[in-house]
Amino acid sequence: MDKNTIIGFLLIGVVLFAFTWLNKPTPEQLEAQRRMQDSIAQVEYAKQLEQQKEENKEAKMEDALADLPDSVRVARLQSSFGVFADAMVGEDAFTVLENELIEVRLSNKGGRVSYVRLKEYDNYQEKPLVLFDGADSKFDFTLVTATNRVVNTGDLYFTPVKGADANSLIMRLNTGEGSSLDFIYSLKPDSYMLDFSIKGTGLNGVLSPSTTALDLLWQQKITQQEKGRKFEDRYATVYYKFMADDVEYLSETKNDSKQLSNRLKWIAYKDMYFSSILIAGNEGFESTTIDSKMLPADGPYLKDYKTTTSVPFDLKGNEATNLRFYFGPNQFSLLKSFNEGVSSENRLDLEKIVPLGWGIFRWVNQYFVIPLFNFLGQFIHSYGLLIFLLTVIVKLILFPLTYKSYMSSAKMRVLRPQVEELNAKYPGQDKAVERQRATMELYSRAGASPMAGCVPMLLQMPILVALFMFFPSAIELRHQSFLWAHDLSTYDAIISWNANIPFITPYFGNHISLFCLLMTITNIIYTKFNMDQTNTGQQQMPGMKVMMYMMPVMMLVFFNQYASGLTYYYFISTLITILQTIIFRYTINEDKLLAKLEANKKKPLKKSGFMKRLEEAQKAQQAQLDRQKQQRKNR
Numbered sequence: 001m002d003k004n005t006i007i008g009f010l011l012i013g014v015v016l017f018a019f020t021w022l023n024k025p026t027p028e029q030l031e032a033q034r035r036m037q038d039s040i041a042q043v044e045y046a047k048q049l050e051q052q053k054e055e056n057k058e059a060k061m062e063d064a065l066a067d068l069p070d071s072v073r074v075a076r077l078q079s080s081f082g083v084f085a086d087a088m089v090g091e092d093a094f095t096v097l098e099n100e101l102i103e104v105r106l107s108n109k110g111g112r113v114s115y116v117r118l119k120e121y122d123n124y125q126e127k128p129l130v131l132f133d134g135a136d137s138k139f140d141f142t143l144v145t146a147t148n149r150v151v152n153t154g155d156l157y158f159t160p161v162k163g164a165d166a167n168s169l170i171m172r173l174n175t176g177e178g179s180s181l182d183f184i185y186s187l188k189p190d191s192y193m194l195d196f197s198i199k200g201t202g203l204n205g206v207l208s209p210s211t212t213a214l215d216l217l218w219q220q221k222i223t224q225q226e227k228g229r230k231f232e233d234r235y236a237t238v239y240y241k242f243m244a245d246d247v248e249y250l251s252e253t254k255n256d257s258k259q260l261s262n263r264l265k266w267i268a269y270k271d272m273y274f275s276s277i278l279i280a281g282n283e284g285f286e287s288t289t290i291d292s293k294m295l296p297a298d299g300p301y302l303k304d305y306k307t308t309t310s311v312p313f314d315l316k317g318n319e320a321t322n323l324r325f326y327f328g329p330n331q332f333s334l335l336k337s338f339n340e341g342v343s344s345e346n347r348l349d350l351e352k353i354v355p356l357g358w359g360i361f362r363w364v365n366q367y368f369v370i371p372l373f374n375f376l377g378q379f380i381h382s383y384g385l386l387i388f389l390l391t392v393i394v395k396l397i398l399f400p401l402t403y404k405s406y407m408s409s410a411k412m413r414v415l416r417p418q419v420e421e422l423n424a425k426y427p428g429q430d431k432a433v434e435r436q437r438a439t440m441e442l443y444s445r446a447g448a449s450p451m452a453g454c455v456p457m458l459l460q461m462p463i464l465v466a467l468f469m470f471f472p473s474a475i476e477l478r479h480q481s482f483l484w485a486h487d488l489s490t491y492d493a494i495i496s497w498n499a500n501i502p503f504i505t506p507y508f509g510n511h512i513s514l515f516c517l518l519m520t521i522t523n524i525i526y527t528k529f530n531m532d533q534t535n536t537g538q539q540q541m542p543g544m545k546v547m548m549y550m551m552p553v554m555m556l557v558f559f560n561q562y563a564s565g566l567t568y569y570y571f572i573s574t575l576i577t578i579l580q581t582i583i584f585r586y587t588i589n590e591d592k593l594l595a596k597l598e599a600n601k602k603k604p605l606k607k608s609g610f611m612k613r614l615e616e617a618q619k620a621q622q623a624q625l626d627r628q629k630q631q632r633k634n635r
Contacts, residue, residue, distance in 0.1 A: 083145065083175045083206050090157025097167050097187045097194075102327055104187060104194060111158035111171030111183040112139040113194070116327045118274065122479075124227040124490075131276055131327055132220050136301075141198075142215040143181075144208040152217075158183065178202045184320070192328030198313065199320040213286070213310040214321075220269050220276060221301040226478075228490045229297065230509070231561050235272040235472070236302050238292050239353045241265045243284045244345045247352040250292045260288045268353050269305045270330065273475045273489075275353060277326035278307075285309040329475050330354050332370055357469040364466035377476065384482025387565060391572045394467070395580075398460050402577070405457055406584045411448035414594040418442055446597040471566035484514060488565035491516070508557050515567040516559045522574040523552035529581050 092109045098119075105115035114134055121129040140154035158171040163186065171183040179202030186195040198214070200207075226232040237252040243263045249270075250256040263284035268277040288309040295301045311321050328334070335350040342348070356365040373390060380386045395402075419439055426435035443449060471477065477488040485492035493511035501510075527548050559567050 083179075084143075084149075084151050084156060084173075087156040087158075087173055087175075092157070093160075095160045095169055097169060097185060099167065099187055099189050099191065101190060101192055102187075102194075104185075104327070106160070106169060106171060106185060108157050108160065108171070110140060110154040110156065111173060112154070113137075113185075113325065116276070118328065121274070121329070123223075123225045124487075129225060129274070130223070131274060132223070136221045136223065138217060138219040140217045142217075144211060146205055146208055148208070153181075154217075175203065175206045179206050192326055192334075194325040194327065196323045196325055197320040198311070198323070200313070200315060200317045203315055203317065207315060209315070211313060211315050214313045215308065215310050216285075217306075217308055218267075218278060219304070219306045221295070222269065222271050222303045222305065224300060224302055225274065226272055226490055227487065228561055229302070231472070231490065231563075232272040233302050235270075235355065237270055238290050238305050238307075239268040239270055240288075240290060241349060241352075247349055249353075250290065255291075255293050257289070257291045260290070264288050264309070266348065266350070267307055267309075268326075268350070270353050271302070273330050273478055274328065275326065275330055277350065277353075279324040279326065279348065280311065281322040283312045285311060326350065330473075331475050332356070332366075332473075333374060354473050355469060356473060357466055360462050361466045361469060364462050365470050368463075369466055369470050373470075373474070373476070382482065383477055383480040383488055383565070384485075384568070387482075387488075387569055388572055391569055391576065394463060395573065395576045398463065399580075401457075401459055402580060403584070406581065407588075408449065410584075410588060410590060410593060411446070411597060412443075414590050415442065415446060415448060415597065445600065447600040448597065467569060468566065471569060472563045474565070477563065477565045482568070485564040485568070488568070489563050491561055492564040509561045511560070513560050513562075513564060513567060515564045515571055516556060516562070519559065519567045519571040519574065520552050520556040522571055522578065523555060524549060526574050526578050526581075527552060529578060 090108060092107060094105045094107055094114065097104045097106065101119055103115075103117040103119060104113055106112070107114035114132075114137070116131040118129045118131065123129050138154060140152045143151050143153065145151070153173070156173055158173050161170040161172050161182075163169045163184065165186075167188070168184070168186040171185070173181040173183075175181065180200070181203065182197075182199045182201070184195075184197040184199065187193075188195070222236055224232065234252055237250050237256075239247055239249040240258075240260070241247045241264060242260075243265050245262075250258060263286055264280065265284055266277055266279040267285065267288070267290065268275050286309065288307065291304075291306040293304040293306075295304055311323065313321055330353060332351050332354045335354065338350055339347045356362045356370075369390075372393065373386070376386050376389055377383075380389065419442065422435055422438045422442065426432075426438060472489075474489070480488045482488055484494070491509070491511060491513040492515050494514040494517075496511040498510060499505075531548060559570075
C-alpha cells in the first residue's frame with residue numbers, strides 16, 4: 001500500500017467524519033425523535049396487551065364453561081360458534097408421523113404440526129434437535145361461517161383419521177352431517193418433505209359463499225441450537241421466493257417487516273443450519289406480510305418469525321389446496337436436489353437460503369468449492385484433514401498467481417539500490433514529481449511494474465472471499481471434531497470467562513479461540529516477511545509499519561467468534577504462503593534477475609498508451625510547479 005493510497009483513505013475518513021458532524025440532529029430534532037419513539041413504544045405495548053388478552057381469552061372461556069350445566073354449555077357454544085360448537089371442546093392429543101429422518105407430531109387442537117424433531121442431529125447441549133414444540137409455534141387458518149361468525153382453526157379440535165398408508169393422516173374438522181374440513185398429511189420415506197393438503201366436503205352452507213381463499217397465520221420462535229449464539233444469530237432470518245422470480249430475505253441484525261403484494265412460492269424460517277419452509281402450490285401465497293423480531297439474548301430463543309398470508313381454497317371441494325413443509329438441514333446439495341426434473345420456471349431454488357456470497361463469490365462456491373468439498377468427503381472422513389487437503393489444492397491452483405506476485409516484488413527489491421540513488425538525487429518535497437518520474441522510468445525500462453504484484457492478488461480474491469462465506473455455512477462441519485476443536489462449526493475456546501466486560505464481550509466474546517490465535521500469529525509473521533520482501537526503497541508514511549501489524553491483531557478480534565473450521569483454514573493457508581515465500585527466496589537467483597532487468601534497459605523502450613499519458617501528466621505537473629516557483633521568486 002503506497003503513500004497516496006494511505007492519504008486517500010485518510011481523506012475519505014475526514015470527509016465521512018465531517019459529513020456525520022454536519023448532519024448531526026439538533027436538540028429539537030432529538031426531542032421530536034424521542035417523542036416519536038415513545039409513541040411507537042406505547043403502540044407496541046398496547047398491541048402486546050391485546051395479544052395477551054387474546055391468548056387468555058380461550059382459557060377464561062373454558063373456565064367459565066366448565067362450571068355450567070351441560071345443556072347450558074352446549075347452548076352457549078351453539079350461540080357463539082354455530083356449526084363449530086362441537087369442535088370447541090375436546091382432548092388435546094397427538095399423532096406421530098415419522099421416517100428415518102424426522103419425527104412429526106400432529107395435534108388434535110388446530111389439526112396442525114406442533115412438534116418436529118430431526119433424528120440425525122442434536123443441539124449444542126447434545127440433546128435431541130427439536131425445531132419447535134407446542135407453544136413455540138402457531139399455524140392457524142381463519143374461517144368465516146355462512147352466518148358471518150369468525151373462528152380460527154387453532155381453537156378447534158380435529159379428529160385424527162387414518163390415511164391411505166401408515167405415514168399418512170387426515171385431521172378432520174367435523175362441521176355437521178356430511179360436511180367437514182380435512183387437513184391431509186403425508187410423510188414419504190427418507191425425506192424431509194411433509195405433504196400437506198386442505199380439502200373441504202359439503203361446506204357450501206357452512207362457510208361464507210364468498211370464500212375463495214383462507215387467511216393463514218404462521219408463527220414460530222427460533223430456538224438456539226448452536227454454542228455461539230451471537231454467531232448463530234447472524235445467519236437466522238426469513239427468506240422468501242417470488243413466483244418464478246428471485247429469492248430475498250429480511251434483515252438478520254434488526255427487527256424487520258415486509259408487506260408483499262406479489263405472489264410468493266415459499267417462505268423459509270431459517271436458522272443457521274436448519275429451516276422450516278412452507279411451500280405453496282401452483283397459485284402461490286397472496287397478500288403476504290412477513291415479520292422478524294429479535295428476542296432477548298438471555299432467553300432460549302433467537303428470533304420470532306410471523307407470517308400472515310392467504311392460500312386459495314375451493315369451497316365446493318372439487319380441488320384440494322396443496323402445500324408442502326420442509327423441516328430439515330440447510331445443506332446445499334440436498335436443497336438443490338429439489339430442482340431435479342423440474343422446469344426452470346417451476347424450480348424451487350431452496351438452496352439460495354444457504355449464504356454463499358453474491359455474484360462471482362457464489363459461483364465459485366457453487367461450481368468449485370462445494371463440488372470439490374463433496375468429492376473429498378467421499379474418501380476422507382476427518383473434516384480437519386479434508387480442510388487441510390482442500391487448502392493445499394486451493395494453494396496449488398493459485399500457485400502461478402502467487403509466483404507472479406512474488407516475482408514482481410523481487411524485481412522491485414533488486415532495483416531498490418537504484419531507487420535509493422534516485423531518492424538521493426532528487427531529495428525533498430519540491431522534487432517529488434521529478435523523483436517519481438525518474439523512478440517510474442527506471443521501472444519501465446527494466447520491465448518491472450509496481451502494479452504487477454497487485455493484479456495476481458486481486459485475481460485470488462474471489463476464491464478467498466468465497467471460502468470465507470463457505471465455511472460458516474457448511475453444515476457438514478457441525479459437531480465435527482479435530483485436534484482440540486470439538487466442533488469445527490463454532491469457536492474453539494481454550495480460555496473462557498463469564499464476566500461481562502464492556503467493549504470486549506460484545507465484540508470479542510468471553511473466550512479466546514486457539515485456531516484464531518494461531519491464525520493471528522502466523523499473519524504477524526507473514527506481515528514481517530512480506531514487508532521485508534516488498535521494501536522497494538521508496539519513502540513510507542510514518543507509522544505505516546505499525547498499521548500493517550495492527551491488521552492481524554484486528555483479525556483476532558473479528559474472527560474470534562467465527563467457526564474454527566474457517567480460522568483453521570486461514571491458519572494453514574498462511575503457513576503454506578510463508579513456506580512458499582521461503583522457497584521462492586532461496587530458489588530464485590536475484591543476481592540473475594537483476595542481470596536480466598539490466599539487459600532489458602538496453603532494449604528499445606516500448607511505451608504503452610497509459611505510460612505515455614502518465615508521463616505527459618507528470619511533465620505538465622512539473623511545469624506547473626516550476627511556474628509557481630518562478631512566480632514566488634518574482635514576488
